[in-house]
Amino acid sequence: MLPNLNKPSTVKKFKLYCLVVSMISMLGFLSFAQDGDEAHVNAHDVEEQIHDEAHVMHQEEAEFDVAEMIMHHIADANEFHIAGDLSVPLPIILWDTIEGLQFFLSSAFHHGHTAVDGFVMDHGIVKKIKGDFPLGKVDVEVHHGEVMYNGHHFETEGKSTLIAGSSFYDFSITKNVFTLLMSCGILMFIFIGMAKFYKKGSMVPKGIYSALEPLILFVKEDIAIPNIGEEKHAKFLPYLLTVFFFVWLNNIFGLIPFFPGSANLTGNIALTFLLALITMIMTNVYASKTYWGHIFNPPVPMALKPLMIPIEIVGIISKPFALMIRLFANISAGHILILSLLSLIFIFKSLFIAPVSIAFVLFMSLLEILVGFLQAFIFTLLSALFIGLAQEEHH
Amino acid sequence: MEMEGMMALKAVGVGLTVLGAGIGIGKIGASAVEGIARQPEATNKIQTAMIIAAALIEGAALFGIVAATFLV
Numbered sequence: 195m196l197p198n199l200n201k202p203s204t205v206k207k208f209k210l211y212c213l214v215v216s217m218i219s220m221l222g223f224l225s226f227a228q229d230g231d232e233a234h235v236n237a238h239d240v241e242e243q244i245h246d247e248a249h250v251m252h253q254e255e256a257e258f259d260v261a262e263m264i265m266h267h268i269a270d271a272n273e274f275h276i277a278g279d280l281s282v283p284l285p286i287i288l289w290d291t292i293e294g295l296q297f298f299l300s301s302a303f304h305h306g307h308t309a310v311d312g313f314v315m316d317h318g319i320v321k322k323i324k325g326d327f328p329l330g331k332v333d334v335e336v337h338h339g340e341v342m343y344n345g346h347h348f349e350t351e352g353k354s355t356l357i358a359g360s361s362f363y364d365f366s367i368t369k370n371v372f373t374l375l376m377s378c379g380i381l382m383f384i385f386i387g388m389a390k391f392y393k394k395g396s397m398v399p400k401g402i403y404s405a406l407e408p409l410i411l412f413v414k415e416d417i418a419i420p421n422i423g424e425e426k427h428a429k430f431l432p433y434l435l436t437v438f439f440f441v442w443l444n445n446i447f448g449l450i451p452f453f454p455g456s457a458n459l460t461g462n463i464a465l466t467f468l469l470a471l472i473t474m475i476m477t478n479v480y481a482s483k484t485y486w487g488h489i490f491n492p493p494v495p496m497a498l499k500p501l502m503i504p505i506e507i508v509g510i511i512s513k514p515f516a517l518m519i520r521l522f523a524n525i526s527a528g529h530i531l532i533l534s535l536l537s538l539i540f541i542f543k544s545l546f547i548a549p550v551s552i553a554f555v556l557f558m559s560l561l562e563i564l565v566g567f568l569q570a571f572i573f574t575l576l577s578a579l580f581i582g583l584a585q586e587e588h589h
Numbered sequence: 590m591e592m593e594g595m596m597a598l599k600a601v602g603v604g605l606t607v608l609g610a611g612i613g614i615g616k617i618g619a620s621a622v623e624g625i626a627r628q629p630e631a632t633n634k635i636q637t638a639m640i641i642a643a644a645l646i647e648g649a650a651l652f653g654i655v656a657a658t659f660l661v
Contacts, residue, residue: 420637516648523651572644579641 260537268458268529270368271318272300279305282453284372286320287365288313293329300366306336313362314341314350321350322362370465373457377443385439413438417575421582430581433476437469438574445525445566449559460569461525463518470518473577478510481584513580517573524569528562602657610650617642 274282283301290296293311302308303315312327313320316336323341327348335342339350354360367375388403399407413435418427444465447455459465489506492499535558538551621639625632 416637516645516652519652519655520644520648523655524647527651527654568640572640575637575641576644 258537258540260534260541263537264530264533266317267533268461268526269319270370270457270462272303272315272320272366272368273305273318274369274372274453274456275318276452281305284369285367286313287367288320289363289365290322291361302331307333309334309341309343316350320364320366322354324349324351369457370459370462373444373447373455373459374465376454377440377447377459381436381439381443385435409439410435413574417571417578421575421578422585423582426585429480430476430578433472434574434578437472437577438570441469441521441573442567442570445570446563448525448529449562449566458526458529460521461529463522466518466522469521469573470514473517473580474510474514476577477514477580477584480581482587484586485584513576517576521569521573524565528558528565532558532562599657603654606650606653606657609653610646613646613650614643617646 272284272286274284276282281301283299286296286298286300286302288296290311296311296313298310300315300320302310303313303320306315306317308314309323309327309332311329312323314323314334314336315321316339321339325348327341327343332343341348341350351360351362354362354364356363384402384406388399388406391399391403398404414427414431417438418431418434422430441460444459448458448460450456489510490503492502492506494502532555535551535554538554539545539548617639621635624635628635
């Protein structure tokens with residue numbers, strides 16, 4: 195039985211939070227579309243170095259590059275790669291200062307073999323070619339930011355940014371944006387239906403609702419009430435539930451290696467930044483007088499105040515910052531680990547290592563399912579803790 | 590060559606971070622088990638406190654790893 199979810203006001207608030215979170219998430223579009231090749235730069239350096247060495251030692255070019263493969267899987271992309279040349283295309287939305295708005299599917303790039311109006315796809319990510327490049331569709335060869343066309347050499351531009359005034363803006367629905375929208379849809383479908391179901395006055399849940407009720411009660415009774423308190427938790431419960439299920443669902447989606455999953459959404463720093471930012475806003479907007487008193491007038495001797503006040507102010511930022519880094523690094527580390535263990539087969543170039551590698555990957559994957567839940571739990575728990583600390587009244 | 594030196598330093602940095610986190614989480618785990626053995630009825634409270642402390646340590650360790658691998 196969920197006494198608090200029966201109240202229509204809580205149901206309404208939950209809907210509102212779902213809406214607000216999904217709307218704010220959409221603001222994250224820009225950063226998603228653009229931060230994809232951040233990790234790529236690093237991989238690029240490593241790749242370059244390995245290639246140079248290979249040239250020096252006159253080795254074969256077709257060497258398997260683990261770092262590059264892993265970074266490619268972790269980074270965002272403009273298509274869902276399945277196998278070989280098979281992939282699910284995603285919409286590309288570009289705003290070019292010369293050409294204006296462009297909208298087409300990423301399949302137009304033919305996996306990087308075709309340039310469309312001066313844009314190419316380099317390892318799954320859309321890039322703009324520098325200099326005078328013919329418009330329309332032309333056949334090209336793309337490799338790590340370098341484009342070969344008609345025997346001429348072209349370079350590609352860096353990612354589009356709002357601040358540095360790039361010549362194009364990338365609003366594409368990438369893998370991460372697609373997964374974000376899909377998980378928002380799934381969460382809204384399940385939980386709005388569930389809220390309606392309880393609103394009708396039913397006490398016994400059915401179907402998937404009976405699996406989710408204990409989890410909702412878990413968030414309420416083991417996370418919200420102990421950390422925020424019996425009287426005030428109702429105001430924050432909708433947010434905590436939203437963030438818990440959102441993070442959990444996306445952690446699990448990230449572990450699915452094929453189409454609907456495979457995007458590394460919670461291992462994307464833009465998303466974790468956004469979630470941590472929402473927690474920070476919740477903490478500070480609803481904070482009590484005592485909380486601000488502790489920051490600007492800490493109960494310490496006068497001589498220590500110049501030292502304590504800056505520390506307390508840094509504390510406002512550092513707590514959500516740690517939340518952001520924790521989720522991002524945990525999920526990314528899990529993906530890196532699974533992929534590195536899988537790469538053992540190709541590093542040793544031996545079939546006999548495969549059973550060992552697969553056993554490790556299986557173990558890690560199962561562990562990652564636990565970690566996915568644990569990280570969602572910890573994110574929610576620490577959010578509740580920070581909110582609760584800011585709620586404390588003087589006594 | 591310089592690149593290689595940087596990579597080696599990064600690896601050492603990551604190793605040190607993991608060492609620190611390992612010691613920290615190990616100590617928390619030891620104390621938690623001790624506490625639970627003494628007071629089995631307080632298991633739930635101890636577990637929650639343990640997870641929070643472990644998460645904080647892990648956060649610091651992961652920050653070190655991220656700084657070593659992505660930023661430098």
